[in-house]
Amino acid sequence: MTRPSICAAFTSPGSILNQDLGGKAQVHKFAYIEKLDLITWLEGASEESECIKPLAGDKDGSASTAAAALASKGAAAPVIGSTLGRSGKGTVDPRLASIYNSERRMGDRNSVLRGIKPTDFSHVRKLAAIFMTKKPLHPSSSNASSNPTIPSHQKQKRPDPIILLSPSASSLLRMSNIKSFLESGQYVPPNSLAATSSTSANMLHINRLLKDIDANRPMRFILVEGSEQFKPEYWNRVVAVFTTGQTWQFKNYKWSNPTELFHHIPGIYVGWRGEQLPESIRAWGHRVMNVAVDRWSNPGTAAVDSSRWRDREAVEGIWKAIESNMRTKGWKRDRAPASI
Structure with a gap:
């Protein structure tokens, strides 16, 4: 075959x-x-x-x-x-x-x-040796990898709460006198010689001890007149809004409608004692706190009137309302609320 x-x-x-x-x-x-x-x-x-x-x-x-x-x-x-x-x-x-x-x-x-003869790839091992060498781990990094939990002494920093002021010229509290009012409990007119803060400052810091939130250290508050430089997450840190009743103040706010705004953040109106409340403040109801202060007797003097003892009473009422709202919203000793 x-x-x-x-x-x-x-x-x-x-x-x-x-x-x-x-x-x-x-x-x-x-x-x-x-x-x-x-x-x-x-x-x-x-x-x-x-x-x-x-x-x-x-x-x-x-x-x-x-x-x-x-x-x-x-x-x-x-x-x-x-x-x-x-x-x-x-x-x-x-x-x-x-x-x-x-x-x-x-x-x-x-x-x-x-190929014609077996290929020797031993030289590749030499070239790869520099890439395969293990670097020694730092003791701190090795401990961190074995224990992913955060140590108790490395606590997350608590953000500072924010208070918004009214930029209106008719407001009794401006950047020039808000610090002495909320810290010292004494009211002075914003344009008087007794006002110690600079009128050109666009941001101030004040400290206040809120015992029901953190009894060991004072909380630092940031005071600003406008929200133009706000990031979206800053609104979760706003704890109070001072207003004169003029709605144009809320034009650039996250909530431009006053009813919706004061549903999330408490409002504070400071006026002269004995004067009638503006119609808008009455319409917003209990969501806006009404605070009355005595008129300044001599705006031209640089001395602080020692008889203004009722100013401290008004300030303590404001801080009590702010602290109560912060507790309700979820402010803690080491963290701020995720949303308001």
Whole structure:
């Protein structure tokens, strides 16, 4: 039995032995032996193979040898008998051999995976060593990674609460006199000589101890007249709004509607004792605290009137209302509320 091939007909070694035995015995065919012998011949490692039988026109097997050489180089073997592949002596046409030599070399699995010889990649280990070196961990960082909880002595800083003042010129409390009023409990007109704060300041700080929230340290309050520089999260820290009853004050607020504003933040109105409340203050009802102070007897003097003892009573009422609202909103010793 013969099989068509690239250069010759393959004859099974098992069939040759069966013929020699004359039918008295039979040799089983081992396909892997045939395959191993054929691959060895195709790779050029062996010039002879019992699987190869020369064709009738090629007694010396020159065509088979030439085709095997081309196959070992990765070129396709020409078919003997074609117009360009057959010369007078049964050898491969040089022109066809040149064409096959220009073809892309496919190679076998050994040449594709490993090349001519095994590749040494030991130099890659040296290059990667500098990137694989482990840096020693700092003791503090290792302890932090093993214990993700925050130590008790590293407490989160509490933000400062904010109080908004009215920028109206008719307001009895401005940046020039609010500090003496809320800290010292004494009212002085904003334009009098007794007013100690600078009228050009756009932000002030005052300290007040609120025992029901933090009995160990005073809280620092930030006082401003406008919300133009506010970030959105600042509104969660506003604890009081001083107003004169004029709605234009709330134009740039988060809640421009007075009813909605005083639903979230308590309002405070400071007026002269004995005077009638503005209509807007009465309309807003209990959401705005009404505080009355005595009129200043001599605005031109620089001395503070010692008879103004009722000012302190008014201030204490304001702080009591602010503290009560802060407790309700969720102010704690170490944190502010997430929303109001």
